[in-house]
Structures are given as structure tokens and as C-alpha cells.
Amino acid sequence: MNNKNTDLKIKNLRKAFGKNKVLNGIDFELVEGERVVILGPSGSGKSTFLRCISWMEEPTAGEMYFDGELVTEKNIRRIRRNIGMVFQHFNLISNMTVMENLTLAPVKLKLMKRDEAEKRARELLKHIGLLSKVDAYPASLSGGQKQRVAIVRAMMLSPEVLLFDEPTSALDPESIGDVLSLIRELAERGMTIMIVTHEMSFAKEIATRIVFLDKGKIIEEGTPSEFFTHPKTPRVREFLEKVL
């Protein structure tokens, strides 16, 4: 038996934007240490699913439990500290330097003292080879550098789960490798990860589970080897034929 905790439990999650129903009842569980890759055709609701987990989009219906606690509008702010989010377009705060980006939340939320936070930020930046950019503004960084800083920024809060919303889609091919190897490293250290990506080989390599979304529903899930070699549904077979 495994004695790992269930980080996240989602029941019948629905999200509609006006009349446009994007998520149509998703049931999902995420166990500590899992690395779930979410695949699906465009418009299938992958990003919306991820954004609902961090309440960037407020779900229209359904329940979500984080560490057993029902997530509501009241407690979402506290819960978000444990759900790191990395965006497709990095979203580094453009009026703040790299250091300020990293230390703003931990200091504001009183999780660390300023000098502690700065020390930690320097360590992490050194680790990803960007210590020289500590006082630079985001505008002077390349896409790959921005995304690595964004990942480190999320890590500053030591979240239980890290969500990646197409983290390499806005990057040039050369930077993609840098960002993926940083994600790989976090995975190796046991980080619980959910990731929406179009990098199939990376998905195959990193995932402990693949979830396939179509029209706002999970239509197939399984280990990468099951999923990629013995897809169960015709829809997934069709998808894999196109992308592989």
C-alpha cells in the first residue's frame, strides 16, 4: 500500500464562459509525487483545467479539495501558496527586478524575512546560472531566462504542487531545453507536478501519468507506456497518429 497523501481531489469540475462550456465534469485525483501530463487537442480545456485548479478561473460548478480541505473563495489565497503556477507567457512582474520578483511574495506573506528571502533567491539563481541577472528587469532577459526565473519564483514559496501551463510554448527551440531540464530536475527531486505541454517526448519521459482531455472531459488516462503504445480510445489513437 502506498502511504502517500492525496494532494488534490476534484469532483465534477465544470467551467463555462458564458454559453461556452469548456469543462464538462472532470473527476481527478493527484497524489503526492505524481507527475501528471495533460494532453489533448487545442480547445479541449487543458489550460482551463489547470487554471481552475489555481482558481485563476473560478469554477462554475464542482468541488475541489486540497489536502482534504474544500477550496472556496475564502481560503483560496492561502491555498494558492501551496500551488505554484508557471505560465506560458512567464508573467514576471515587469516593474520589478529579478530579485524583487522572487522575494515579493515570501516577504509580503511573512513566510520569510527579507534577508532570508534574498539569500534563498541568490542560491536559486546561482543554481540556474542567472545570479548575474539578480538586479536586471525582466525586459532585459531572454524568454528562456524569464521562464526559469518564473519557475524559481514559484519555488520560493516551497509549494506542494507545481502547475505548468504550456511552459515552453512561447520559447525558441534553444531555450526550450534549458526550461525542460529545470523541470526535469524538479521532477527528480520528487516535486508533484501537473503540466500542460505539446512536447510529446518530454511528456513520455517525465510523466507518471498521462491524462487526455477532449471536449472538456477526461476520456483516457494511464501510464505513458500504456498511453503511447496501447491507447484505448479511437480519439487518442487519432491524436497520437497526428502528433507522433
Added chain:
Amino acid sequence: MSDFFSKLGELFSTPEYIDSLLHGFLLTIQISYFALLIGILLGTIIALIDTAKPSKWMAVPKFICRVYVGMIRGTPMALQLFIMFFVIFAVKGFPSIITAIIAFGLNSAAYAAEVIRGGILSVDPGQTEAGLALGLSRWTIFTKIVAPQAIKNIIPALGNEIITVIKETAIVSMVGMYDLNMAAKDIGSGQNMASYIVPMFVAALFYLATIYLIMFIVKRIEKSLRRSDLRTEE
């Protein structure tokens, strides 16, 4: 042409004329300054209400703001000034400068609100999302992230609004107030210089100098705010 210069000499060598011009100029500046103070303050409040997250508490204030901005922008400034003078503050002995300041302040608020609202909305929503994802409060996100970026977009347009108000105050001469515009007319009239060209030319220079000074200051502020946009390190 020599007549022009002799008139110019006459104007600047007559203490009463200089005194009139300076008095007029002072009134123009006083009305503009306090009106803009009200305008920017009230405009900021309107813009904040307008851009706030929709909720049942905000529905009525949001509606009021929309109607207010619509009414101000949809009617002539001169008419608004008349309404203030001849209807709302038609009280004998009520200081006309206060009436004028309120009229221009309320007018400027609507335009400033549009400028500020546009500035806030032009900030990439991803910036707010970054703050939300980090667990920051709406207040922290606004004060530390959105407002500093919005100000960069607001300053140039707000500079424009400042310039507009200074020039527009010239219509207070329509309700008999002695501003810079009125001073020029008075000095040029029959019982004084009996020539309009020189005093009006000088009044124009006063307006121009003031507005150039403001443009210069706005440019300086803009430049210093653009620091984080530079692609080079400090």
C-alpha cells in the same frame, strides 16, 4: 510692425497693465491647479470603481460613474460652467473662484477617469495573475504591480488633460471672471491701449510658456518611469 513694438513697449512700461496680466495669470493658475487636484483625485476614484471586479456591491457605484462620465463628456464645458454659476451656485456673494474650481474640477474628473481607467486596463492581465498565483492580496497586487505599471501609461495622457484644463479655463471670462484671457481683453479695450493685438499676443506667450513647462515636466517624469522598460541593465 514698429507700431507693434511700440505697443509692446507701452504694455511692459505700464505697471497697471503688468499688474492686470499677472492678476489674470494668477487666477488662471489658481483655477487650473485646484480644478486639476479635484479632477485627478475624483477621476482616480471613478476609475477605480469602474475597473473594480464586478460584484453586487459595485453594481450601483459603477452605474453612477458611467452616467456621470457620460453626462460630463456629452455636454459643453461652457454650459457646465453656466449651470454652476447661474443655477447651482447662484447664491449672492458666493466666491466665483470656488464655483469655477468646482465646475472645472468636476469636468476634469470625467476625462481624468477615462485616462486612468485606460491606463489600468492596459496592464497585461498576466501581471495580476502572477500576483494571484503567488497568493498576494488584491490590494498588494494593485499597489505594487498594477498601479506602478498603469502610471506609465497614464502620465502622458494625463499631461494632455492638464494642458487642456489650463487652456479651457479661459472661458471663465464668459462669466466675467478676470483671468489671463480677460486681462488681455481688458488691456486691449478702448479705455486702455485701444489695441488688442499686443496684449493678446502677450497673453498667448503666458499660456504657451506655462504649457511648455508642463510638457517638459511630464516628459521628465515619463522618462524616469520608463526605466524598467529598458532592455539594458541598470
